Amino acid sequence: MKCAARSPARSRCGGHWVTRSVIASPLKLTVMVRGRCRLSADGLDAPIEMEAGDVAVLTGRSWLRAEGGTGDGPPEEFAPEPGHYALRVGGADFAVDDVILGGHVELNQAGAALLTQTLPPVTLIRSCDAAAPALRACVDRLVEEVTAERMGAAFAVRQHAQLLILEVLRAYLGQAELTPGWLRALTDDRLRPALTLMHREPGRHWGLEELARAAAMSRTSFAVRFRSVAGVPPLTYLNSWRMLLAQRALRDDDVRIGALAVQLGYTSESAFSTAFKREVGEAPLRYRHRLRQAS
Secondary structure, eight states: OOEEEOOOEEEEEOSSEEEEEEOOSSEEEEEEEESEEEEEETTOSSOEEEETTOEEEEESOSEEEEEEOOOSSSOEEOOOOTTOSEEEETTOOTTTSEEEEEEEEEEOHHHHHHHHHHSOSEEEEOTTSTTHHHHHHHHHHHHHHHHHOOTTHHHHHHHHHHHHHHHHHHHHHHHOOOOSSHHHHHTOTTTHHHHHHHHHOTTSOOOHHHHHHHTTSOHHHHHHHHHHHHSSOHHHHHHHHHHHHHHHHHHHOOOOHHHHHHHTTOSSHHHHHHHHHHHHSSOHHHHHHHHHHHO
16 A cells, blocks of 8 residues: 655644545544544545644545634634645634644545545544654654754654554554455455465465464465455455556556466456456556546
8 A cells, every 4th residue: 555645734833723624535534633623524524623632634625624712793704725734814823822833644546445444533642641652753753843844854754654654554543443345454464374375476466274274374264264354255365465466567567468367367368357346346558548638
């Protein structure tokens, strides 16, 4: 899975304020560095109260609204300018006013599909959670890079933002009861040996008996456990994994369709094309052409 975290915008405001934005990426990151706010988004039953140190990741949402501060009259509305780190509103004092870091995490099609199927509409890690120290360290580095605006800040911010997303995912895995799916399967110690084999050699003709042996389980026990944890049978999971690899190769590489079919364990180019069209909805060459035209 390939991701690219955009440089977050730093927003700060004194008094009663509100900000709105359209979300164009699968994952939207919001960090409450200082102060408090009420975060709303489509699909949420009620606004989320965020305090300093809280981190929220919105998954598959189309818009968000954050409101905070105090004061009479209508709130002052602001929005970070595209391509800029900072927006300073009304002479706000960075040391005492509300400060929010926000950014997008851009995923390739495969990564977006996997995460949006697994993560809830909002993943919220509180400043009091066990994972908070690791998150706080990432946030502090982000704030340092964004505020200092030193040479190479854009590169550094992207790296720290990606690490922050990783820490959020780790925190989520540590506190959530995962629904059946690929993420839950990856955290299952009993299934990990079999998954490692499928991921390492996707083109091999794996049999259920061989995978069960790797997991030190009987064939029946392995099949039942795999389906309950991953949500699909083992060989269905393997086929989906092959299709994700195929999509990545067609998008990023110049590999021939026949060679790709062999790499992924298909007996012929036509068998691969049929499986790909069934899974993705269009033929491999058309998929490649469409993505490259869009690029």
